[in-house]
Amino acid sequence: MEPIRLHSIGVSVYRVPIETPVQTSFGVLKDRAAVVVRVADDDGVQGWGEIWCNFPTVGAEHRARLLTETVAPLVLARWWSSPPECHEELARAMRVLAIQSGEPGPLAQVVAGVDIALWDLAARRAKLPLWRMLGGDSPKVNVYASGLNPTEPQRLATAKAAEGYTAFKLKVGFGAERDVENLSSLRSALGDSAALMVDANQAWNAEEAIRMSDRLSSFGLRWLEEPIAADAPMEDWQHLAQRSAIALAAGENLRAGDFQRFLSAGVLKVLQPDVAKWGGFSGCLPLADAASNASVWLCPHWLGGGVGLLATLHLKAAAGGEGFAEVDANPNPLRELLAGRLPAVRDGAMTLPDLPGLGAEPDLAALGRYLTLDRTVLRSQISQGQPT
Numbered sequence: 001m002e003p004i005r006l007h008s009i010g011v012s013v014y015r016v017p018i019e020t021p022v023q024t025s026f027g028v029l030k031d032r033a034a035v036v037v038r039v040a041d042d043d044g045v046q047g048w049g050e051i052w053c054n055f056p057t058v059g060a061e062h063r064a065r066l067l068t069e070t071v072a073p074l075v076l077a078r079w080w081s082s083p084p085e086c087h088e089e090l091a092r093a094m095r096v097l098a099i100q101s102g103e104p105g106p107l108a109q110v111v112a113g114v115d116i117a118l119w120d121l122a123a124r125r126a127k128l129p130l131w132r133m134l135g136g137d138s139p140k141v142n143v144y145a146s147g148l149n150p151t152e153p154q155r156l157a158t159a160k161a162a163e164g165y166t167a168f169k170l171k172v173g174f175g176a177e178r179d180v181e182n183l184s185s186l187r188s189a190l191g192d193s194a195a196l197m198v199d200a201n202q203a204w205n206a207e208e209a210i211r212m213s214d215r216l217s218s219f220g221l222r223w224l225e226e227p228i229a230a231d232a233p234m235e236d237w238q239h240l241a242q243r244s245a246i247a248l249a250a251g252e253n254l255r256a257g258d259f260q261r262f263l264s265a266g267v268l269k270v271l272q273p274d275v276a277k278w279g280g281f282s283g284c285l286p287l288a289d290a291a292s293n294a295s296v297w298l299c300p301h302w303l304g305g306g307v308g309l310l311a312t313l314h315l316k317a318a319a320g321g322e323g324f325a326e327v328d329a330n331p332n333p334l335r336e337l338l339a340g341r342l343p344a345v346r347d348g349a350m351t352l353p354d355l356p357g358l359g360a361e362p363d364l365a366a367l368g369r370y371l372t373l374d375r376t377v378l379r380s381q382i383s384q385g386q387p388t
C-alpha cells in the first residue's frame with residue numbers, strides 16, 4: 001500500500017425529516033441525520049466515510065465539530081503508512097480525552113469515520129473495490145431487511161420480500177402480546193422459508209429475556225439481538241445464553257476489548273460491530289477472524305446513511321462467512337443520495353459493483369437542501385497553527 005498524506009479533511013452533516021418515525025424499545029427517530037467525512041490527498045484523490053450519529057440525532061453536528069477540532073489536525077499532521085497505522089495512533093491519542101470528556105463513544109465514532117474514508121481513498125488509489133483490497137473472495141453479500149417497526153411490520157416486510165429480500169428483522173420489546181402478534185403476522189405473511197430475527201434493543205432484564213426467549217422460541221428465529229443491556233454483567237449474559245433456545249446477538253454497543261470479552265465468554269452466536277461506531281475497517285475486520293475462530297457469525301450492524309451502508313456491505317464481503325449485512329428497510333433519502341444507486345437484491349443478496357473504493361457517488365447537488373453544517377480543514381491551516 002502507498003503511504004497516505006492528506007491535503008484536507010471535510011465533514012458535512014445532513015438532516016432529513018421523515019414521515020414515518022423509526023420506533024425502537026428505547027426511543028423514536030423522528031428525523032434521519034448523517035455525518036459524512038471526505039478526505040483528499042495532494043493528487044486530488046478522495047475518500048468518503050461516515051460517522052455514526054443515531055440516537056439522539058441531535059448529536060450529529062457535535063460529532064462533526066469533534067472531528068474538525070480534535071481528530072482532523074492529528075490526521076493532517078503527518079504521513080501514514082496505512083489506515084490501520086492512523087487508526088491505532090488516533091485511538092491512542094484520544095484515550096485520555098475520551099475519559100476527560102466522558103465521550104469515549106463519540107470520539108471512537110469520529111475515529112471510525114476517518115478510518116473508513118482513509119480505506120476508501122487507499123482503494124481508489126489502488127483502483128480496487130475496497131472489499132477486494134481487504135482480502136474478500138466475492139462481491140456477493142447476503143443482506144437482511146432491518147428496522148421493521150412494531151406497527152404493521154408485515155406491510156413493509158412484504159414490500160421488501162417483493163424486492164428480493166429473504167431475511168427480516170423485527171423490533172421487539174413493546175410488550176409480550178404485541179411482540180408475539182407481530183411475529184405471527186410476519187411468519188404468515190412471509191412463509192416458513194423466510195429468515196426471521198428480532199431486536200429488543202436492550203429492553204429486558206435477564207429474567208424477562210428468558211421468559212421472552214421462551215415465548216418466541218417457536219418462531220424459528222435466527223437470533224435474538226440485545227435482549228439485555230450490552231453492559232449487563234457477563235454472568236447475566238451467560239445465564240441467558242444457557243437458557244435461551246434462540247441464538248444471541250450483540251455488537252453495535254460494544255467497543256474495543258468488549259468484543260473479545262464477549263467472544264471469550266462464548267455467549268454470542270452473532271457478532272454485530274458497527275463499522276462507523278467503533279473501529280472502522282481497521283478495527284472491525286480483525287473481528288471477522290476472531291468471530292470465525294469462535295464459530296460466530298459476523299453480521300455488521302448499520303442503520304445510517306449511504307456511505308456507511310456501503311462500508312457495511314464491503315466489510316461483510318471482505319469478511320465472508322455465514323450471516324448477513326444489515327440494510328435498513330425504512331425510507332431514508334440519505335441512503336441513496338449518499339451511496340448512489342444501490343445494488344438490487346436478488347435471492348436475498350446484493351452484489352457489489354466493480355467500482356474502486358466503496359463505490360459511493362454522493363449526489364451533492366440534491367443533498368444541499370439537507371445540509372446543516374459543512375467544514376473543511378486544510379493541512380496548510382494546521383501547519384500554520386490556524387484555528388479550525
Ligand SMILES: [Mg+2]
Binds near residue numbers: 199201225226252
Ligand atoms: Mg440492533
